[in-house]
Amino acid sequence: MPELAEVFYYASQWKRAAGERFELERLSLTARCCRALGKEAAQEAFSGVTLLDGYTHGKRMLFAFDGGVYLEVHLGMTGALRREALGARLEKHDHFALTSGRSMLVFRDPRQFGKLALHRSREVPAWWLELPPQPLDKAFTRRRLAAACELRGRRPLKSFLLDQEHFPGVGNWMADEILWQARLRPSRRVASLDDEERENLFGSIQQVCRVAMETVGKDYRDPPEDWLFHCRWRAGGTCPKTGKSLARETIGGRCTCWSPTWQH
DNA sequence: AGCTCTGTTATCTG
DNA sequence: ACAGATAACAGAGC
Numbered sequence: 505m506p507e508l509a510e511v512f513y514y515a516s517q518w519k520r521a522a523g524e525r526f527e528l529e530r531l532s533l534t535a536r537c538c539r540a541l542g543k544e545a546a547q548e549a550f551s552g553v554t555l556l557d558g559y560t561h562g563k564r565m566l567f568a569f570d571g572g573v574y575l576e577v578h579l580g581m582t583g584a585l586r587r588e589a590l591g592a593r594l595e596k597h598d599h600f601a602l603t604s605g606r607s608m609l610v611f612r613d614p615r616q617f618g619k620l621a622l623h624r625s626r627e628v629p630a631w632w633l634e635l636p637p638q639p640l641d642k643a644f645t646r647r648r649l650a651a652a653c654e655l656r657g658r659r660p661l662k663s664f665l666l667d668q669e670h671f672p673g674v675g676n677w678m679a680d681e682i683l684w685q686a687r688l689r690p691s692r693r694v695a696s697l698d699d700e701e702r703e704n705l706f707g708s709i710q711q712v713c714r715v716a717m718e719t720v721g722k723d724y725r726d727p728p729e730d731w732l733f734h735c736r737w738r739a740g741g742t743c744p745k746t747g748k749s750l751a752r753e754t755i756g757g758r759c760t761c762w763s764p765t766w767q768h
Numbered sequence: 769a770g771c772t773c774t775g776t777t778a779t780c781t782g
Numbered sequence: 783a784c785a786g787a788t789a790a791c792a793g794a795g796c
Contacts, residue, residue, distance in 0.1 A: 506774065506775085507774070507775095510774085536791070536792080563775080578775085578776085579774090579775085580774085580775055580776075580791095581773070581774050581775050581776090581792095582773090582774075582775095582792090582793080582794085583775095597793085613792095614792075614793050614794065615773090615775095615791080615792045615793050615794085616791075616792060616793085617774095617775060617776075617791065617792075618775090619776090658785075658786090659785090659786085663786090666775090668775095668776090675774060675775075676773090676774055676775085677774070737773095738796095756786085756787090757786090757787070757788075758773095758774095758775090759772080759773070759774095
């Protein structure tokens with residue numbers, strides 16, 4: 505489930521190889537997620553390059569190599585990154601891999617909805633620095649949330665939260681968790697929130713992001729036991745707050761789980 | 769066998 | 783023009 509915290513965790517795995525000098529080990533040109541790379545460009549870019557650093561922004565990642573080589577990674581629905589010991593075996597859905605004298609960096613993506621892209625730039629590319637504020641950034645303010653509400657007043661809260669322009673990193677499970685913690689129904693229209701409800705939404709966005717980063721983001725540990733997270737994956741669950749049945753329905757095109765006795 | 773799913777984008781429909 | 787809905791992408795798991 506690569507959302508904000510999962511993405512951060514996966515990036516941290518590759519970042520542990522900073523300082524190592526890499527060669528291209530595998531590039532699957534038939535895999536949809538790698539098509540943007542180009543064989544010659546990738547071979548040329550990843551020939552004796554040192555990994556310098558890695559950055560994340562919402563669901564996006566950017567790895568900086570020396571020589572002005574930047575690899576942008578999006579994990580889509582089923583993407584994952586891992587760092588392996590030398591000699592580890594690549595598997596069927598490992599579409600891209602780099603090797604150094606010490607480790608192998610692997611991109612795996614069974615459904616191939618992820619995306620790899622190569623950028624050449626002397627410094628961190630300008631577009632990366634201009635991405636909108638993330639929920640845990642200082643610049644993510646109540647004022648910005650109010651402006652976003654103004655702009656998207658007609659949308660249901662669920663699809664509002666999935667908008668990466670305004671809430672980079674928030675994905676399907678985080679949106680459900682945020683609304684459950686804020687006690688707001690996913691189908692409520694953004695414009696229907698009063699000041700107190702909007703304040704609750706703001707608080708829950710930051711709380712869910714912060715705690716997810718401290719657990720999932722840090723070592724892939726599950727979020728706290730009393731979160732909706734543990735109950736939302738299949739039908740028939742009960743609300744940890746009220747003990748009553750959870751509801752499941754498609755809202756904004758995405759499977760949504762909420763507690764009708766808890767959220768209003 | 770048939771349906772579901774963590775995400776995004778292109779293409780519809782009203 | 784525009785917002786919202788839907789299809790498409792590809793595979794694994796139930």
